[in-house]
Amino acid sequence: MLSNLSVLLLVAQSTLALPSVQDWLAFSDSLEGRLHATVPLSAPCFPIVNGRNSTVDPERCAAVQAGYTQADFRSVRYPAYMFPQWETCQRTEEKCLLDPSDTSNPLAWALPCQQGSVSKFYVAVSSPEDVQKAFKFSAKTGVRLSIKASGHDYKGRSVSKGSLNLWTRKLDSLLYTPNFTPEGGNKVYKNTITFGAGVPFEDLYRFADENNLTIVGGYHQTVTASGGWVMGGGHSILSPVFGLGVDRVLQFKVVTPDGVHRVANSFQNSDLFWALRGGGGSTFGVVMESTFLAEPRMKLQVASMSFTRTSTNYQPFLRLLVDESYKWGTEGWGGHMGATNLINVNPLLTLDQAVESLKHVAEYVRAQNGTVVIEELPSWQAFFTKYVTTAQASVGTENELVGRLIPTDLFTSEEGKTTLTNTMLQMIAQYGVNPYIVVGTPFLFNETVNATSVTPAWRRALWQIGGHVTWNFNSSTSEIRDQLKIASNVTQLMRDITPGSGAYFNEGDLYETDHEVSFWGPNYPALLAIKKKYDPQSLLDCWQCVGWRGAGDVRYDCYLP
Numbered sequence: 001m002l003s004n005l006s007v008l009l010l011v012a013q014s015t016l017a018l019p020s021v022q023d024w025l026a027f028s029d030s031l032e033g034r035l036h037a038t039v040p041l042s043a044p045c046f047p048i049v050n051g052r053n054s055t056v057d058p059e060r061c062a063a064v065q066a067g068y069t070q071a072d073f074r075s076v077r078y079p080a081y082m083f084p085q086w087e088t089c090q091r092t093e094e095k096c097l098l099d100p101s102d103t104s105n106p107l108a109w110a111l112p113c114q115q116g117s118v119s120k121f122y123v124a125v126s127s128p129e130d131v132q133k134a135f136k137f138s139a140k141t142g143v144r145l146s147i148k149a150s151g152h153d154y155k156g157r158s159v160s161k162g163s164l165n166l167w168t169r170k171l172d173s174l175l176y177t178p179n180f181t182p183e184g185g186n187k188v189y190k191n192t193i194t195f196g197a198g199v200p201f202e203d204l205y206r207f208a209d210e211n212n213l214t215i216v217g218g219y220h221q222t223v224t225a226s227g228g229w230v231m232g233g234g235h236s237i238l239s240p241v242f243g244l245g246v247d248r249v250l251q252f253k254v255v256t257p258d259g260v261h262r263v264a265n266s267f268q269n270s271d272l273f274w275a276l277r278g279g280g281g282s283t284f285g286v287v288m289e290s291t292f293l294a295e296p297r298m299k300l301q302v303a304s305m306s307f308t309r310t311s312t313n314y315q316p317f318l319r320l321l322v323d324e325s326y327k328w329g330t331e332g333w334g335g336h337m338g339a340t341n342l343i344n345v346n347p348l349l350t351l352d353q354a355v356e357s358l359k360h361v362a363e364y365v366r367a368q369n370g371t372v373v374i375e376e377l378p379s380w381q382a383f384f385t386k387y388v389t390t391a392q393a394s395v396g397t398e399n400e401l402v403g404r405l406i407p408t409d410l411f412t413s414e415e416g417k418t419t420l421t422n423t424m425l426q427m428i429a430q431y432g433v434n435p436y437i438v439v440g441t442p443f444l445f446n447e448t449v450n451a452t453s454v455t456p457a458w459r460r461a462l463w464q465i466g467g468h469v470t471w472n473f474n475s476s477t478s479e480i481r482d483q484l485k486i487a488s489n490v491t492q493l494m495r496d497i498t499p500g501s502g503a504y505f506n507e508g509d510l511y512e513t514d515h516e517v518s519f520w521g522p523n524y525p526a527l528l529a530i531k532k533k534y535d536p537q538s539l540l541d542c543w544q545c546v547g548w549r550g551a552g553d554v555r556y557d558c559y560l561p
């Protein structure tokens with residue numbers, strides 16, 4: 001448990017109204033050692049930490065430098081966020097960052113190390129009781145709460161300066177159930193996996209494969225399956241055939257802010273179950289575990305193509321992707337594509353059929369002296385190991401996304417296809433943002449109408465177009481603001497050609513306009529009512545989440561206005 005000295009020092013440093021020292025000590029005692037004080041990840045490298053002289057620890061600093069851009073290193077450490085701008089207070093430039101391109105760059109530790117947005121206290125959650133105690137503590141004292149699993153969040157929703165953080169990464173249970181009946185129900189589902197809120201996809205995929213199963217999931221090893229990924233919708237490159245993450249989850253166990261540990265499924269607390277299937281994380285409660293429907297282990301046809309970009313060869317390639325994608329959608333292809341590359345998978349075709357399906361794009365890539373591989377792999381795990389771990393999003397760098405769901409209608413007319421192609425070319429030419437095309441919408445999946453709370457735009461879309469902006473570890477507030485403005489401008493280009501569509505809650509513009517409609521469409525009023533039912537004191541809040549208090553709330557003082 002925390003020492004009296006640690007508590008006194010940390011409370012004294014705060015510029016926010018916090019509970020008394022006695023409150024903190026009593027709370028710490030109740031958690032039996034699971035309340036921890038923390039400093040920023042890179043603090044061992046700095047001679048000044050939070051305004052005090054500090055002794056540089058060469059051994060610990062070397063470990064941070066070596067792991068700074070490694071997802072598995074960050075995932076298991078509370079102070080580390082995958083995109084380190086969320087460790088900082090961007091508005092005041094309080095930070096404790098290294099240079100991700102050269103972690104030994106002395107320009108980094110020439111600056112003082114400051115706490116930034118990283119919570120000074122966190123609970124290493126081990127049980128529902130830990131969460132219940134935290135909610136009670138928050139209700140009594142007024143301390144804000146935030147929730148983090150792996151910190152793989154582009155919008156800073158799992159961090160808040162001055163908050164008490166509930167860290168669920170250590171909830172790592174895994175259970176295969178051949179015949180699963182949701183609690184309180186009478187329907188049996190074949191082949192399910194139940195897993196704790198901290199289980200990352202790399203562990204879940206491995207476990208599924210060991211049990212001859214396939215889990216529909218994310219495109220990064222350290223994204224946690226029970227967290228914001230599924231609660232925000234959860235796209236996968238298997239989604240065109242097997243649905244979104246919200247279409248696969250059968251049950252949640254969740255502690256709601258009213259202090260109750262609940263089971264949420266189609267048979268009990270069904271309104272909460274609906275809300276958790278798309279309404280977003282960090283607002284309805286703290287999920288402890290989830291149960292997902294799995295598929296049998298399956299063979300996949302895999303296509304990997306790329307070529308070297310010139311000033312003239314990427315434009316025809318983007319048009320070719322637009323021209324071919326509707327046909328590919330009807331055939332079951334999902335994947336990730338860009339201006340000079342694609343990595344697509346298909347669980348429905350044979351290898352010969354896959355080669356025939358992709359012959360036009362393969363011919364083009366070969367004509368650019370590019371590389372074309374079309375092969376059959378025995379399982380998702382084989383694909384994930386061979387391709388995803390080297391192609392997934394980088395971590396440890398300042399990185400912000402843009403994104404928009406692209407309706408199928410744009411792919412069914414010459415005018416629509418030309419408009420879409422020209423918009424992607426404008427992204428590149430005007431803003432220097434390369435389109436990142438995610439073919440991960442539930443295009444062929446036969447969903448139950450209104451079973452989930454994601455925006456209905458998911459069901460009408462063929463693509464999600466994304467992109468990203470980035471900046472340096474030592475960029476000024478004005479430089480960061482310039483990049484975020486570019487992101488919003490690029491998103492507006494896509495909004496202009498997709499009226500009535502929406503955006504993926506987890507990957508939309510940080511400053512999404514009319515976010516309630518963009519993320520949830522007509523579902524927002526019902527989501528807000530459910531939020532008020534289970535969180536009557538509004539103990540949980542996060543950026544542009546359901547029930548968001550708005551950018552003027554004190555917890556968002558580190559976001560740029």
